Amino acid sequence: MSFTCDLCAKEVKGIPNQCALCGFWVHNSCGSLPRRLKVIRHKHLLHLTHSYLEVRLHQSDSRFCQLCVQKVNTNYGFYYCSKCDFVAHLDCAADYRNRENINLQELKEGENEDPELDQSVDSAAYKVKNIKEREDGTEIAIEKMQRVRTSNSPPFYSCLNCSFFLHESCAKLPRKKRHPFHQHLLTLFHVNTTFECYACKRNFNGFTYWCGICQFKLDFQCSLILDILTHPGHEHQLLSSIESKHNCSCCDSKISPIFRCTTCKFALDFKCATLPQTARYKQHEHPFTLRYTAEDESGEYYCDICEEERNSKHWFYYCANCDYPAHTRCILGKNPNVK
Structure with missing residues (x-):
């Protein structure tokens, strides 16, 4: 017979596994899903969850799988961590590429957390913050939690x-x-x-x-940077994705992992996500600030260092005192992280 599986919401043909009391139907594949599992990208166990269980989600109106950054229909089944409000599709969490190879029968909740791992300097959300320069050239964070x-x-x-x-x-x-x-x-x-x-x-x-x-x-x-990124270059929160078909909106590169916006089509690779908010260039008198939009509406944009044309949609460094725009690569150099 044809029926809709109440876990995966797919139209399937076959013999359903049915609860006679409440009319809950699942097909064999979903019926064999583990009640709990461990994915690489999350430190806690995920539990198989359904709206019938009346789980109160923190943001029940619009949820996204934190493995693939696609919408999750919480009216059906999903995997969930109540400690961190972490949601994942059934298929994403059950995919062998995402699952951690551990013996769940011997694992009790919380045992996978190593007490020697001091995570006090980390958080699930990472913010890129502005930097203020002192008169002596050193830089200080305007916000207290600036870490880079x-x-x-x-x-x-x-x-x-x-x-x-x-x-x-x-x-x-x-x-x-x-x-x-x-x-x-x-x-x-x-x-x-x-x-x-x-x-x-x-x-x-x-x-x-x-x-x-x-x-x-x-x-x-x-x-x-872990799963969630808040960046001043975009108004929405970004989720990290290991595999993506999206190009970076700020440099057009197509490299993974990448951050994706759950609200619009904006994407940001790690290279752009970790660009410093301010930088200096050789003997230039003033510091440069990272800019996210074109400096004017002239329609012609060039780098004042290499004198090559700039893409108006790409991020760049800009000295407002001198009206001096430049490519990020021209300011930072080829290997800015090599000392």
Whole structure:
């Protein structure tokens, strides 16, 4: 017979599994879904949930799967973490590429959280904030929780024997952490060799979170961003997606992972997401500010450094004092994260 599965909302043919008391029908595939599972991108177990269970979602009007960034119909079945208000499609959570290979029969709720992992410096939401420059050239965060700073503003630690400096916040980074982009535990290392960051695809050296099993590497800035991004260059909240067919709206690159807007078609890759809000260029007198829209309506836009044409839709750096626009690559250089 033909019927609509009350878990996946698909029209299917076959013999349904039916509850005689409430008329709840599911087909065999959904009937065999696990009641709980663990996905790589979330630290807690996800539980198979249905609207019949009267689960109160924090944002029940419009929910998005935090694995594929597509809408979830919460009138049917989905996987859910009530601790973090984390929602995922049935197919996305059950996909072997997203699931963590652990024995759930031997795992109790909460046991997957390693007590040695100090996550106090991390949060599910990451904000890119503005920076103010002092008269001596050092930079300070206008907002208290700014974590990515490009100068050694106090308080910081220094080595008496060599030129090694650390912000106080950097010195307190956890030695080990989990990240939603990788299934294994990551360890903090300081390396002098140049590597490519998995997320932003930039070459870097210095601090990295590294997996000794897979040689997976994240540079320091990308390791701070988890699932949700709030950026001054876009009015809506952005969710990270490992696989996407969308190009970055700010540079047209097509690299994954990428951040996607749940409200509009805006997308942002990690390279653009981690651009500093202010930057200096050689001997130029004033600092440059990251701009998200064209400086005027002339229709002709050029970089004053390389003198090549600029795409008006791409982000760029701009000195308002001198009316001086420039490509981000021209200001930052080819490898801004290599010291």
